[in-house]
Amino acid sequence: MGVSTEPRTHSGFPTGFRGAVLRPGDLRYDATRALYQGRAADEGPALIAQCVDEKDVATALRYASAHAVPVAVRSGGHGSDGYAMPGGALVVDLSAMRAVTVDPETRVVRAQPGVRLGEMDAAAQRHGLAVPAGTVSNTGVAGLTLGGGIGFLMRRHGATVDNLLACDMITVDGRKVRADESENPELFWALRGGGGNFGVVTSFEYRAHRVGPDVVAGQLIFPFDQAADILRRLPAHLATAPRELGLLVAIAPAPPLPTLPEEVHGRPVLVLVVVHTGEPASAHEVVEPLAALGRPLADLVGKTTWVRANSMLDAVAPYGMRMNLRGGYLPALSADAVDVLLASVAAAPSNPGAFCTINLSFMGGAISEDVDEDAMAFSREGAAWLWEAISKWDAPAYDAQYDQWATALTEAMRPHALTNGYANLTDDLGEEWRRGVHGSEAKHRRLRSVKAAWDPHNLLRFNKNIAPEAHAL
Structure with missing residues (x-):
């Protein structure tokens, strides 16, 4: 196929659309369809409508509705499922609308x-x-x-x-x-x-x-052989933690930092990612006891800015790699759940240019206590922790290995996890999961009713889909 240097108009697509319209073969088509999820590159949409304003969005949706064309929506393109650029779809691309x-x-x-x-x-x-x-x-x-x-x-x-x-x-x-x-x-x-x-x-x-501009944030890095003991003692230690403490626990390959012994580079370590947004002078009262849970290889916590603190995980979230993502809520960080997660680290595939990471996000405080479960579709009832397993690799030949690892871990964690969850931090796990991720069956029925009122023909189906309630059509 020859490469066109100009965006073309899809057959019958409105000429009043102000943004670019890209199809396979157009010069910018492949670059435009690149997503955080590298596996999305295996297929391509039929048309990418790059909207510059709300009028363009309305034009694209009216066209799709009139022609019964299913629509995908691309904003930041960061979803792990790659739903933003599915094969054969019309993509409403909002990435240029950045005010x-x-x-x-x-x-x-x-x-x-x-x-x-x-x-x-x-x-x-x-x-x-x-x-x-x-x-x-x-x-x-x-x-x-x-x-x-x-x-x-x-x-x-x-x-x-x-x-x-x-x-x-x-x-x-x-x-x-x-x-x-x-x-x-x-x-x-x-x-x-x-x-x-x-x-x-x-x-x-x-x-x-x-918030800020100054906060106290950074990483406490421990040897992997201390992980089991630290994780078993951590929940009791955090029982009186102030709301100003944000904490993510990661089990991940050690980065090649000069502050770490060379022999641990690339090997699993336990990392406590700490962000304290209260008074910087009082942060040591929270951080020092966390460091004392073990014998850190490195204490990289210090005064920084909020913007830097909230971007320090960028280095472990590269754009465009093949990936899978699993996770869910835990009612507690039990010893049995810790055992499952640590065993999964030992069982993880090991290939060049690939890595697996286990994350645990500490909840409680405002997210758990200040909003009623039924106040909105998002569910958080009963959740004390959020577990997450991320695999990233480059070669399609490794797909099956990492998918099998993620599936096995998900099944092993099922007895320890809640049925509700945070939909953004896991791949779509099917109809049963979609029915429970928002909490009660009543909430699921309510969502289906709203879907029927606003998108009765399920035009917007490339997502963690909520099927419209049939009797409401």
Whole structure:
């Protein structure tokens, strides 16, 4: 196939569309369809409509609705499933819609769907503010928000959706609507955790909080042979932890840092990733006891900025590698669950240019205690920890090895995990999982009813899909 240097118009696609329209063979097609999930490159969409504004979004959706063409939505492209660029689909690409504004008086941040987390952090921090969000700076705010949004501020200020004030959305038939607590409240309920199932959100309004600019953050790195003892003692140690403490525990290959002995480079280590957003002078009261849980190989915790702290995981989240992602909520970090996770490290495949990481996010505080379970679609009931297993590799020949490892670990963790979960931090695990991830059966039925009201023909199906309630059609 020859390569066209100009975007072409899909057969019958509206000529009034202002953005570029890309098809296979166009010069920028392959670069545009690159995602965080490298396996998405195995297939390509039929058409990528690169929207520059809400009118373009409405035009693309009206076209798709009129022709019964299924739609995928690409914002930041960070989803682990690669749903943003599925084979044969029409992709509504929002990645160029990247305006973010901050009102320092009302502490409201407004972001378009293409905004990346690092961009929102930087804009808000210019006014001493932050929106509770994720932990990797190239994550798109849209998918993060619509799935729930957890990170280092969740214990202090809740999930991203707990701080979402309003959304503007384009419906599948091209209308613009607003959703908040008073206008389209049922839609607003569903958008806070139900993902991109109901329409295409073109603007998010968030409540921001005073954070930084200085925080105390970094990593405590321990030898792997201390992991079992530290993890078994950690829950009791954290029972009185202040809400200002954000903590992620990682079991990962040691990076080649000069502060680490060369013999541990590339071998598993236990890492406590600490972010303390309270008064810097009091951080030592929290950090020093964590370091004393074992004998650290390195103590890299110190005073830094919020923007740097919230991007320190970027190095272990490379864009474009093949990957799988599994995870779920734990009601407690039990000794049996710890044993399963540590055993999985020993059983992990080992190939050049590949790695496996186990993460444990400490919950509690605002995300667990301040919002009623039924207040929105996002579920957090009963969750004390979030476990996550990430595999990344380059060669398609390794796909089966890493998929089998992830599946075996998921099954082994099932007796220790809750049936509800955080949809963003796991691949789609099928219909039974989708029925339970938002919590109760009543919440699932409510989501299906909202889906039927706003997308009755399931045009937006390339996602962790909520099927429209049949009798509501």
